[in-house]
Amino acid sequence: MDFILAGFIEAIHLLFSGDAQTWSAVAATVNASTGSMAASLVIGIPAGFLLGYFDFPIKRQVRLLVDTALALPTVFIGLMVYAFISQRGPLGSLGLLFTLRGIAIGQTFLALPVVIALSATAVESMDRHLRTLLISLGASRTQLLLSSLWEVRYGVLAAGLTAYGRVMTEVGISMMVGGNIKWHTRTITTAIALETGKGMFATGIALGVVLITIAFGVNVCLSFLRKK
Amino acid sequence: MSDPIYQITNLIHRYNRQPVVEIDRLAIEPATITGLVGPNGSGKSTLLKMMAFIMRPTDGSISFNGKPALPFDEAVRSQVTLLTQEPYLMKRTVFNNITYGLKVRGDRGDWTRQVHAALTLVGLDPERFSRRYWNELSGGEAQRVALAARLVLQPRVLLLDEPTASVDAASSELIRAASLGARGEWGATLVIASHDREWLYEVCDEVIHLFKGKIVGTGRSNMIFGPWSAEHGDRHFKPLGDGKRFIVSPPPQADSTAFIDPGAIRLFARGEATSQTRRILVDGTVTRLSLQKDGGTLYADVRIGALTLVVRVDEAHLAAMTLHRGWPVTLAYRLNDIHWK
Numbered sequence: 328m329d330f331i332l333a334g335f336i337e338a339i340h341l342l343f344s345g346d347a348q349t350w351s352a353v354a355a356t357v358n359a360s361t362g363s364m365a366a367s368l369v370i371g372i373p374a375g376f377l378l379g380y381f382d383f384p385i386k387r388q389v390r391l392l393v394d395t396a397l398a399l400p401t402v403f404i405g406l407m408v409y410a411f412i413s414q415r416g417p418l419g420s421l422g423l424l425f426t427l428r429g430i431a432i433g434q435t436f437l438a439l440p441v442v443i444a445l446s447a448t449a450v451e452s453m454d455r456h457l458r459t460l461l462i463s464l465g466a467s468r469t470q471l472l473l474s475s476l477w478e479v480r481y482g483v484l485a486a487g488l489t490a491y492g493r494v495m496t497e498v499g500i501s502m503m504v505g506g507n508i509k510w511h512t513r514t515i516t517t518a519i520a521l522e523t524g525k526g527m528f529a530t531g532i533a534l535g536v537v538l539i540t541i542a543f544g545v546n547v548c549l550s551f552l553r554k555k
Numbered sequence: 556m557s558d559p560i561y562q563i564t565n566l567i568h569r570y571n572r573q574p575v576v577e578i579d580r581l582a583i584e585p586a587t588i589t590g591l592v593g594p595n596g597s598g599k600s601t602l603l604k605m606m607a608f609i610m611r612p613t614d615g616s617i618s619f620n621g622k623p624a625l626p627f628d629e630a631v632r633s634q635v636t637l638l639t640q641e642p643y644l645m646k647r648t649v650f651n652n653i654t655y656g657l658k659v660r661g662d663r664g665d666w667t668r669q670v671h672a673a674l675t676l677v678g679l680d681p682e683r684f685s686r687r688y689w690n691e692l693s694g695g696e697a698q699r700v701a702l703a704a705r706l707v708l709q710p711r712v713l714l715l716d717e718p719t720a721s722v723d724a725a726s727s728e729l730i731r732a733a734s735l736g737a738r739g740e741w742g743a744t745l746v747i748a749s750h751d752r753e754w755l756y757e758v759c760d761e762v763i764h765l766f767k768g769k770i771v772g773t774g775r776s777n778m779i780f781g782p783w784s785a786e787h788g789d790r791h792f793k794p795l796g797d798g799k800r801f802i803v804s805p806p807p808q809a810d811s812t813a814f815i816d817p818g819a820i821r822l823f824a825r826g827e828a829t830s831q832t833r834r835i836l837v838d839g840t841v842t843r844l845s846l847q848k849d850g851g852t853l854y855a856d857v858r859i860g861a862l863t864l865v866v867r868v869d870e871a872h873l874a875a876m877t878l879h880r881g882w883p884v885t886l887a888y889r890l891n892d893i894h895w896k
Contacts, residue, residue, distance in 0.1 A: 454643060456639060456641065456643035457643070457645070458609070459604070459607075459609050459637065459639055459643075460639075460643055460644075460645070460701075462607070462608070462609045462626065462627075463607060463609070463636045463637045463638070463705065464633075464636065464655050464656035464659065464704060464705070464708070465632040465633035465636075465656050465659050465660050465708065466632075466659050467627060467632065467659070468627055470659050474645075474655075478645055478646055481646075
């Protein structure tokens with residue numbers, strides 16, 4: 328038990344003293360996750376809206392695929408992305424393996440089903456009177472779609488935050504695609520795995536504290552949005 | 556003479572292949588108030604949604620201002636608006652709910668004066684309500700804000716689907732007054748669906764009866780719902796409570812609906828209908844007297860057990876008897892005057 332307590336004390340010291348390795352991992356995490364979230368939101372929100380709003384022949388099947396993708400293990404996504412961007416893969420020439428961009432691509436595949444599925448759910452739970460209201464007030468087709476999306480904004484934001492939480496805390500993609508390269512692709516989660524394996528509990532705990540703080544912040548925001 | 560503002564031709568709408576609205580022909584003149592009455596499921600709401608161009612009919616056409624129109628057509632947007640039964644507002648302030656229609660229409664400038672005018676029209680204090688959020692309003696207040704959001708657009712047509720069904724009495728009065736005010740202020744055409752027949756008869760230029768999606772009559776009418784029980788001979792009846800019965804000729808089906816025109820029923824003071832052979836007699840009590848709008852014709856509502864019938868009182872009867880609320884009367888009608896749907 329003493330080593331855990333000592334780990335926490337050392338963690339506070341590492342964080343507030345600006346330990347370079349610690350903050351490098353934080354920066355890599357923020358870098359990769361921001362890129363992946365931007366891509367998944369730009370693609371996922373419109374896709375989720377369309378899936379939730381319109382009826383079309385294969386809607387149920389598409390929804391099933393999206394919901395299934397929610398359960399994909401991160402190591403499997405990492406494995407597939409690795410296969411594509413490795414030297415032997417079709418995208419090997421792009422030089423994405425062991426880069427933050429490669430990690431971001433993998434994390435996009437992780438976040439996308441979350442954003443699509445939860446956005447679609449938010450749109451499906453939209454009040455049926457909204458369409459009547461908006462058309463009654465003179466909305467055009469485009470205004471109807473945009474205003475409907477605005478009305479479910481809290482649900483869509485919650486979808487984004489949920490995806491962000493998943494992306495920040497994943498290990499499999501970062502490890503397989505990023506390679507856990509110090510100062511380069513070592514993220515919070517891969518660093519925790521490595522440092523704990525080396526017996527460096529203080530660094531692992533410090534990074535864990537950062538991760539928990541971010542996760543806590545995400546959940547505070549989600550809690551606020553649920554009330555809306 | 557101007558074109559009707561609505562011209563409906565061979566209109567059919569189906570849900571799961573079942574027709575819910577079937578109207579051969581209906582014309583509504585501009586700046587008039589038209590009422591729609593009918594039991595639940597008669598197609599009133601569906602008809603109003605099609606007239607609001609919120610949904611397309613399965614077949615047939617609706618012309619607006621002489622031209623066929625469809626949802627999202629420029630000619631109908633912001634010109635026709637529908638207020639539904641349940642109050643519903645967007646997740647924003649009262650001010651932003653009311654100005655939404657002005658924004659999508661492309662109006663620019665300071666909307667404060669218009670919002671304040673609209674809120675005043677529906678009996679809400681602009682200073683107190685403008686900045687409130689949608690979830691800080693009671694049901695009656697929300698419905699009034701919803702109406703204000705439509706009135707601010709000064710639409711040519713205001714469609715109201717049971718506008719006061721879900722609100723308190725005070726809000727109900729304000730909503731009715733504001734709606735009628737639209738006709739007075741800018742000549743709006745109103746089409747109102749309501750279960751409050753007396754209010755409709757009082758304010759409407761025409762009242763249309765819908766039953767199972769079809770127009771079955773206009774003006775005042777009596778609808779008596781089944782089921783019917785067989786009596787001796789060729790008669791059937793419906794028990795009305797208090798030992799009273801409404802006797803009819805054999806219906807097409809046990810649950811068919813009977814219609815009888817108010818003018819086909821004769822009204823007598825209790826005990827004075829002895830000379831009425833070949834007519835069915837039933838005793839009742841006058842509960843209300845009302846004058847037809849613009850006509851001067853007097854109508855009496857007569858309660859017979861659980862049923863209330865509307866009877867047209869002709870001048871001869873009026874001169875011959877005392878008639879006021881609570882007065883016991885006898886109604887006389889012929890079986891041949893009953894029609895079935």
